[in-house]
Structures are given as structure tokens and as C-alpha cells.
Amino acid sequence: MRFLYAPAAILALAGFAIVALPPVAAAQISDVPQQRIDGLSTDYREAGEFLSGNMPVNAPVVTFSPEVPFFVMRRQVTRGEYGACVSAGACRALDTAGEPDLPATGISFEDANTYAAWLSRRTGEVWRLPSDREWRLFAGTRAVDDAFQEGSPDNPAERWLSRYDEEARRREPEEARAQPVGTFGENEHGLLDLSGNVWEWTSTCYARSRIDPATGQIARHDNCGVRIAEGAHRAYLTSFIRDPKSGACSVGRPPTNLGMRLVREEKGFLSGVRSFFGL
Amino acid sequence: MITRRNALLGAASAATAALMVSGPARAAGSATSGLAAASPAGDLPRIKGELVTPPHVMAHDQVAKGGPRIVEFKMVVEEKKVVVDDQGTEFQAMTYNGSMPGPTMVVHEGDYLELTLVNPETNTMPHNIDFHASTGALGGGALTLINPGEQTVLRFKAFRPGVFIYHCAPTGMVPWHVVSGMSGTVMVLPRDGLKDGEGKPLHYDRVYTIGEFDLYIPKDADGNYMTYDSPGESYSDTLDVMRGLIPTHVVFNGKVGALTGESAMPAKVGETVLFIHSCANRDSRPHLIGGHGDWVWETGKFANAPQKDQETWFVRGGSAAAAIYTFRQPGIYAYVNHNLIEAAELGATGHVKVEGDWNDDLMTQVSAPGPIVG
Ligand SMILES: [Cu+2]
Numbered sequence: 001m002r003f004l005y006a007p008a009a010i011l012a013l014a015g016f017a018i019v020a021l022p023p024v025a026a027a028q029i030s031d032v033p034q035q036r037i038d039g040l041s042t043d044y045r046e047a048g049e050f051l052s053g054n055m056p057v058n059a060p061v062v063t064f065s066p067e068v069p070f071f072v073m074r075r076q077v078t079r080g081e082y083g084a085c086v087s088a089g090a091c092r093a094l095d096t097a098g099e100p101d102l103p104a105t106g107i108s109f110e111d112a113n114t115y116a117a118w119l120s121r122r123t124g125e126v127w128r129l130p131s132d133r134e135w136r137l138f139a140g141t142r143a144v145d146d147a148f149q150e151g152s153p154d155n156p157a158e159r160w161l162s163r164y165d166e167e168a169r170r171r172e173p174e175e176a177r178a179q180p181v182g183t184f185g186e187n188e189h190g191l192l193d194l195s196g197n198v199w200e201w202t203s204t205c206y207a208r209s210r211i212d213p214a215t216g217q218i219a220r221h222d223n224c225g226v227r228i229a230e231g232a233h234r235a236y237l238t239s240f241i242r243d244p245k246s247g248a249c250s251v252g253r254p255p256t257n258l259g260m261r262l263v264r265e266e267k268g269f270l271s272g273v274r275s276f277f278g279l
Numbered sequence: 280m281i282t283r284r285n286a287l288l289g290a291a292s293a294a295t296a297a298l299m300v301s302g303p304a305r306a307a308g309s310a311t312s313g314l315a316a317a318s319p320a321g322d323l324p325r326i327k328g329e330l331v332t333p334p335h336v337m338a339h340d341q342v343a344k345g346g347p348r349i350v351e352f353k354m355v356v357e358e359k360k361v362v363v364d365d366q367g368t369e370f371q372a373m374t375y376n377g378s379m380p381g382p383t384m385v386v387h388e389g390d391y392l393e394l395t396l397v398n399p400e401t402n403t404m405p406h407n408i409d410f411h412a413s414t415g416a417l418g419g420g421a422l423t424l425i426n427p428g429e430q431t432v433l434r435f436k437a438f439r440p441g442v443f444i445y446h447c448a449p450t451g452m453v454p455w456h457v458v459s460g461m462s463g464t465v466m467v468l469p470r471d472g473l474k475d476g477e478g479k480p481l482h483y484d485r486v487y488t489i490g491e492f493d494l495y496i497p498k499d500a501d502g503n504y505m506t507y508d509s510p511g512e513s514y515s516d517t518l519d520v521m522r523g524l525i526p527t528h529v530v531f532n533g534k535v536g537a538l539t540g541e542s543a544m545p546a547k548v549g550e551t552v553l554f555i556h557s558c559a560n561r562d563s564r565p566h567l568i569g570g571h572g573d574w575v576w577e578t579g580k581f582a583n584a585p586q587k588d589q590e591t592w593f594v595r596g597g598s599a600a601a602a603i604y605t606f607r608q609p610g611i612y613a614y615v616n617h618n619l620i621e622a623a624e625l626g627a628t629g630h631v632k633v634e635g636d637w638n639d640d641l642m643t644q645v646s647a648p649g650p651i652v653g
Contacts, residue, residue, distance in 0.1 A: 054647035097501045155637040156644070157609030164611050164632065168540035176366040210649050221650060253540075256365075 012018045032081070035138070035190050038069035040135045045145060048207035056159065057211070058147045062131045071264040072130065072138050075181045075192040076103040076200065082115060086141045090118040095242060102178045103198045105257035109227045110200045111237035119262065126265040132204035134263060142194035146234050149159050159228040169254055170233065176256050191261075199231035199244075199255035206236045229233065229255055320391040320434060325349045330382035332545055333532055334487040336555070336628075341482055342472040343387040349434065350386045353395040356406045356447075356461075358510055363494060363528055364535040364626065368381075368504045370496055371513045372533070373404065373447065373459040379533030380490025380557055381445070381463030386413070386437045393434040400428040403509055406451050406456065410435060411597070412443035412465045420448040441580035442599035446559045454560065458495060458521060459510065460533065462559030464488055464599045469581050473603075474576075476584030481574055483553040483603055487544050491594070491616065491627060492533065493526035493561040506512050527559070527617060529625040538614070538629030544545040546606050548635025554614070557599035564601070566591040566617035569610065570631075572602035591617050608642065609635040 045060040080100030085091035094106045107115075112129055120129045136143040148166065151159035175197060184196030195199075206226035210219045226229050229235045229244075235255045237244060244254040280457050284529045292314035328350045331337050345395075357377040363370045375381025388561065392413075400408050406427045407417035413435035416422045423431045449463030473481040504527070507513035531538050538544060545553050551573075556565050572589035581598045586592075594600045606612075614625035 051647050051649075054644055096503075144356060154639075155609065157633070157635075157637055160610050161632060162633060164543070164630075168543070174367075210647070219650060 002098045009116065032073040032077070032115055034071040035074055036069055036071050036158075037066075037134075037138050037189070039065075040137050040189075041065035042140070042143075044133050044134075044136055045147065046209075047132045047204055048213060050209045052211045053064060053213045055150075055153050057150055059209075060260045062135060063186050064242045066134070069266060070134070071266070072134075072262075073193065073261045074190060076198055076259045077107075077115065078102060078181070079104045082107070082111075085115050085118045085132045088118065091115055098178065102180065103193070103257075103259050105259050106242045107201070107260055108242045109229075109237070110202045111242065112262075115260065116262050125267070127262045128265070129201050129203040129260065132202040132228045132230065132234075135200065135202050137190055138191060139230065140188050142191075143230070144233055146196065150235070167233075170253070171257055178257055178259075195230075195232045197256040198259040199229040199235055199257065200259060200261045202228045202230055204228045231255055284448075288614075289503060301386050303369050305651070312460070315448050320349055320393075320436070323347055323349050323553060325351055328352045328384055328386075329377060330354070330384065332376075332378045333380055333383060334489055334538060336466075336486045336488050337385055339385040339468070340387075341468065342444040343390075343470040343479075345469070346623045347387070347391070349391040351393045351395070352384050352385075353397065354381060355397045355406075356402060357399075358404060360473045361460075361533060363530060363533065366504075368496060368528075370458065370494060371507050371510045373406070373456055373461050373543070374449075375408075375445075379462075380488070380559075381461070383464045383488040383555060384445075385449055385466045385468065387468050388438060388440045389470060390467075390652065391439050392437050392465065393432065395430060395529055396423055396425060396431045397429045397430040398425040398427050398490060403511055404452075404456075405544045406447050406461065407431075407449055408433070409448040410443065410445045410465060411437060412437055412445070412467055417448065418445075440467045440469045440491040440582055441555070441576070442466045442510055442555050442601050443576075443579065444557055444559050444597060444599055445576060452520060455518065457464050457512065458493060459517075459560050460492065462490060462492075462557065464490070464555055466555060466601075468580075471519065473581060473585075475574060475587075481585075481603060482551065484550040485546060486553040486555065487615070488555040489531050489538065489561070489565075489629060490533075490557045490558070492528075492559075494528040494530065495520035496527045498527075498528070511567055526625065529561075529621040529627040531614075531627055531629050535626035540630075543567045543611070543630040543632045546612075546631055546633045547632060548606050548609050548638075551603060551605040552631070554604070555599060556594050556602070558594045558596050561596045563594045563596075563616045563621075564591050564618060565594060565600070566615055567602075567604060567631070568613040568615060569608070570604055570606065570612050574603040574604055576601045581605040606631075606633045606635070608638055609633050 042064050043061050044064040045061045050057050050059045079098050079102050082104040086093050097104055116127045145269055149162040181190050184193040186192050187194050205222045205224035207220055207222045226236050227239050229237050244258055326348055329337055331611055358376045359372055361370050361372045396408055405424055407420045407423040409420040413419050419433045423433050425431050443465045445463050445465055447456035475481055497520050499505050507553045572592055574585035574587040575592045576585045577592045577600050577602050610633055612631040614629040615622035616632055621627045
């Protein structure tokens with residue numbers, strides 16, 4: 001059925017194309033403006049932890065260019081939109097009150113999936129969280145590389161200290177309260193508020209990969225109880241966490257807030273898309 | 280420089296050669312203390328203590344050079360709004376010299392500590408000071424109550440060696456002033472320095488002073504922290520939270536993260552660090568994650584032998600403790616209140632950043648995390 005994508009393929013020839021779509025008429029709740037992501041490509045640093053032997057090393061960089069276009073919400077899901085799911089009895093109420101126009105925060109990975117499933121039922125479309133690759137693709141220049149100084153194998157503390165300093169220096173949003181849509185501006189693909197003070201859940205699991213220094217073979221171990229939230233830095237969080245702000249006991253700064261931005265699959269390509277993004 | 284009086288009495292000792300000994304004008308100033316002019320302290324050389332903001336501690340000798348002196352300090356009470364966490368929660372603080380805790384004053388056993396306390400016109404509350412290191416008059420509280428626009432001078436003899444709390448204690452409002460930030464530490468060192476239980480000297484290369492604060496910030500009906508324009512306006516709501524005895528924040532040095540990130544405490548492998556930990560109101564149990572207390576004066580009083588090889592020690596509310604540790608391994612150490620809920624959820628965490636060579640003998644990662652084998 002790939003031939004159906006001929007128009008997209010032609011657009012892709014011109015580099016890339018993003019087409020703003022008119023609001024979906026079927027249900028008011030899905031009126032959120034969307035962008036079509038097609039023909040984009042990005043150098044993607046793999047998520048998770050990589051060890052060479054016993055030594056942590058930077059994750060490899062791969063080229064990511066999805067074969068199938070998809071749509072992404074131009075802005076994050078708002079409190080009002082999430083509230084409609086709560087009113088419908090499908091979603092768990094948020095822990096705090098706030099203006100309906102503000103981005104929904106205090107969202108766990110599970111909340112986000114529940115909302116996506118409800119929205120899909122309501123609209124007859126397939127809404128889901130983006131994978132970490134997809135997020136980094138559409139975030140473009142708003143995605144932050146998390147390469148680190150690898151340090152010497154004799155002294156693990158060098159790496160800990162340099163990472164600590166880097167995190168301490170990192171400029172992150174000073175305002176913790178969720179801000180009106182658009183506060184953090186638009187990226188080159190027309191998407192609002194990426195890497196502002198609301199991190200966005202992705203569907204990607206935390207994984208540890210061990211590279212055998214002798215053979216180069218990689219053994220990978222996934223832990224899907226921990227998922228990736230993307231924003232001003234890539235964060236690994238237990239899936240049921242709603243509020244990541246809890247002191248500074250562990251080394252490493254938590255995200256400021258947790259929210260979501262969903263992607264929508266194009267009808268008719270469900271199976272292909274699923275298998276591709278299930279990576 | 281030698282004061283005229285000391286020169287006349289021939290009492291000048293080597294100590295009076297110290298750079299900061301003040302001139303005769305200061306000696307005249309001491310008459311405002313209200314103590315008899317013939318007070319024995321009046322004959323002693325004077326030096327000015329240069330206070331610094333915690334976690335740093337003023338420069339001082341670990342072993343006293345020469346005989347007792349009068350050490351002059353000045354602190355200004357500052358009422359101000361501060362932010363206490365990374366969510367921007369505002370708090371009506373009352374402070375000595377603008378910091379929580381107030382600066383740590385260091386003297387030696389037998390010295391006289393002479394404090395000029397200033398309450399500027401811009402403040403709204405009366406304040407005073409109760410020195411746990413002092414004797415009489417409610418620790419000086421009864422002699423030092425000053426209204427906005429006033430100042431006072433108090434002198435006391437520091438004859439008990441140890442680390443001691445000082446705090447504000449205005450009648451009827453003591454706990455509120457204390458949990459609003461008004462506390463700090465006096466360290467009275469033995470003249471011949473710190474010793475282990477067998478009389479062997481103990482030295483430190485660095486010293487950090489940590490003040491732990493339990494904060495009680497009111498919330499509105501929606502669960503958001505309330506903001507007030509003055510300490511007075513926050514009083515009754517704050518008192519309601521205080522009476523529940525459950526703090527909203529437990530923090531080191533005034534706010535969540537005051538001792539982490541770019542404000543983490545640096546040290547090096549091989550260096551010995553003295554940690555002073557004061558709790559003006561509520562108990563704590565400091566623990567250095569990845570390290571120990573080599574020598575710990577849990578109750579903070581140096582005439583008692585320190586305890587060895589401590590994992591966690593207890594700081595009674597209303598006291599200060601002292602712990603000495605030599606860092607043997609590089610990395611990030613978390614200095615926490617080991618009620619870990621208070622450390623991780625309420626804020627009582629600091630970090631020590633230690634540089635140096637890794638010691639494989641002390642610890643080695645034999646196999647990094649990987650699949651289960653066998
Ligand atoms: Cu006071």
C-alpha cells in the first residue's frame with residue numbers, strides 16, 4: 001500500500017515538508033492543531049546506558065528517518081483537554097487544580113497512555129505517545145544531546161564529577177509553574193514549547209546495553225518500568241511518577257513538570273507504523 | 280598594634296601582635312556594653328572577627344596563639360523574603376546577617392565574645408539573641424532585645440569548648456523567630472585545639488557549617504503555598520502549620536539545594552573536613568553517603584572524647600554537632616539527614632564534591648550490571 005504515499009514522497013524530495021492540518025471536525029477535543037512530520041531525518045543518539053566492558057561510554061549515534069509520516073500536536077495537551085477525559089470517567093484526576101488553558105502537568109506515563117487510548121476511542125484515530133526517536137526528530141534543535149565526558153577507566157569519579165558539574169551548570173527553566181501555551185516559543189517545525197518547563201513522556205523504555213570490547217557485540221537489557229521523558233534534558237523516570245520534583249538527594253536533576261504531546265498515525269498504516277516504532 | 284591600655288599594664292602578649300587588634304577607640308566603645316568598666320575582660324586585647332556566609336566559616340587558628348582575647352563581631356538582623364525551593368515557594372525569613380543559618384563565630388576557650396547586634400529601621404520586628412555558649416540572662420536574650428532602629432552590645436565569656444547554637448528568642452514568639460531562620464553557631468575551640476580521646480591532636484583542612492531548618496509554610500485551599508508581604512502577616516497562618524509539627528520543608532542552609540550543584544561543598548582526597556551541623560529547633564541524624572564520621576562530637580562539646588567511626592549521628596534539636604572526616608575516595612558524596620524522606624522529599628540534602636585518585640583497594644566494580652549468569 002505504499003503507493004498511497006506518493007504525494008508525501010514527492011514532498012520529501014524537496015527536503016522535508018510539514019503540513020499544518022485543518023482541525024479535525026469529528027470531535028472538539030481533538031481540535032488541537034497538528035503538524036505532519038514527513039521526510040525528516042535526524043542524527044539520533046540512542047537512549048539508555050551503554051557500557052563498554054565495565055565502563056560507561058556514550059551511546060552510539062544513528063540516523064533516524066521514519067518511512068511513514070505521522071502527525072504531532074503543535075502544543076502540549078492542556079488541562080482542559082485532559083479534564084474532559086477525567087469527566088468522561090476514563091482518566092485519573094490530576095492532583096492539583098489550575099487553568100484549563102495551561103499545559104496539563106502532573107501526568108504520569110500511565111496517565112498519558114490512558115488519555116491517548118481515550119482520545120483514540122473518541123476520535124476514531126490512533127493517538128499515542130511518540131517514541132524517543134520521534135520526539136527528537138520533531139524537536140529538532142530543541143533536543144539536547146546528552147553526550148558526556150567519558151573519563152578514565154582508572155577513576156570512575158572523574159566521570160561522576162564532570163557530569164555533576166555539567167548538570168550544575170545547565171541552564172534550566174527557573175519558573176516551575178506551568179506557563180501559558182506558547183511561552184517557550186516555536187521550533188523550526190512550528191511546534192510550541194518544546195524543552196520548556198514541561199517534559200513530555202515518550203513510549204521508549206530505559207535500556208542498558210553492554211558492548212563486548214573484544215567482539216563489538218551488544219547485549220541489551222530493557223526495563224519498561226522506566227520510560228523516557230524528553231525536554232531540556234533526557235530524563236528516565238518510573239512510569240507511575242506524576243511529580244518528579246523531589247529534593248536533590250540523588251545526584252542528577254529531575255524534570256520540572258511532566259506532561260504530554262501526542263502523535264497521530266495516518267489511517268491505514270497502523271500495522272507498519274507500529275512495527276517500525278516498536279524499536 | 281597594641282591597645283594603649285594593654286601597653287600601660289604591660290599585658291601585651293604575642294597574641295596582641297595579631298593584625299586585627301583594634302585601636303583605643305574600640306576600648307572606649309566597650310563601655311556601652313553595660314558591664315562594669317573594671318571588668319577583667321576590658322584589659323584583654325581585642326580583635327575583630329570577620330564573619331562569612333555559611334557554609335563557609337571565618338578564618339581562624341585551630342590552636343590559639345597567645346592568651347585570651349575579646350573577639351568582636353557585628354551582626355545585622357535582616358527580615359526578607361526568600362525562595363526556599365525550586366518551585367519558587369516564597370518564605371518570609373528573619374535572619375542574622377541575611378543568611379540561614381547566621382554566620383558561624385569562632386573563638387577560643389577563655390576568650391570573650393562581644394557581639395554588636397543591629398536591628399535596622401527597615402525591619403518590622405523586635406529581635407534579640409540567646410547564645411547557648413553563654414551563661415546567664417537567658418543566654419543574653421534578656422539583655423539584647425532591640426526594636427527596629429536600635430542596636431545592642433553583649434559580651435560573654437566563652438569558657439566551655441564546643442559548638443553551640445545561638446538563636447533569636449523574643450518573649451512570646453521564640454519558636455516562630457527560630458523557624459523563620461534566626462539561628463547560627465558559635466564554635467569555642469579548646470586553646471590547644473581539638474583532640475581525640477587519647478589527647479592526640481586532630482586537625483582539619485576545611486570546615487563547613489550546615490544549619491538545618493524545619494520550615495512551616497502555609498498553603499491555600501488549592502494546596503499552593505501562600506505568599507505574604509511581611510513576617511507579621513504570615514504569623515497566624517504559620518503558627519497553625521507549626522502546631523501540626525509537620526514541616527513543609529526541611530532544608531540545609533535556608534533552601535532546597537543550597538549545598539548542591541554549583542553550591543556543592545568542594546574537597547580533595549586526603550583532606551580532612553570538619554562538618555558543623557546545627558539544629559536550632561528539631562532533631563536530625565546526619566549521614567555522609569559513601570563516607571563516615573571519623574571523629575564525631577555528637578553533642579558538640581569538645582571536652583568530651585569524640586566517638587570514632589560513626590555511620591550516622593544524632594543532632595538534638597537545640598544543639599550543634601561536629602564531625603571530622605578524611606576523604607579517601609573521589610566522587611560526589613551526599614550529606615543528608617538520614618530520615619531519607621526529609622532528605623529527598625523535604626530538602627535536607629547537601630553534596631560534597633571530592634576530587635582525587637580512585638582507590639581500587641577500597642572499592643572496585645568487579646562486574647558492571649549485566650545479565651544474570653549461572
Ligand atoms: Cu528575631
